[in-house]
Amino acid sequence: MAIAGWLATDLWRWLGVLAGKRLRDDSEALNWVRAVATALVAAVIAKLILYPTGVLAQSPLWLRVGAVTVGAIAFFVARQKPVAGIATSIAVLAIGLWWLGF
Numbered sequence: 001m002a003i004a005g006w007l008a009t010d011l012w013r014w015l016g017v018l019a020g021k022r023l024r025d026d027s028e029a030l031n032w033v034r035a036v037a038t039a040l041v042a043a044v045i046a047k048l049i050l051y052p053t054g055v056l057a058q059s060p061l062w063l064r065v066g067a068v069t070v071g072a073i074a075f076f077v078a079r080q081k082p083v084a085g086i087a088t089s090i091a092v093l094a095i096g097l098w099w100l101g102f
Helices: 002-020 028-050 061-077 082-100
Strands: none
Touching: 028 061, 061 082
């Protein structure tokens, strides 16, 4: 069982490290990997906004979309610092939920 778990995770990590040493930062393969990773993150965020669970599912869609929009604006205003966008989105969502009585 432990070997199967190791093969499923660590083997691929080590292969990635070995292959990563041979890739240039501007290579097409690495650009593709970045694009796929970005698309996966965007899909998870979209799922959280459109099909939430728990307390977030009880919040209105306009509040969730508004929090992401304000967070995106803060991200760009703060010279593309992720912390600014994430913190702003969380703050807007928390204040909105409090205001609505959640």
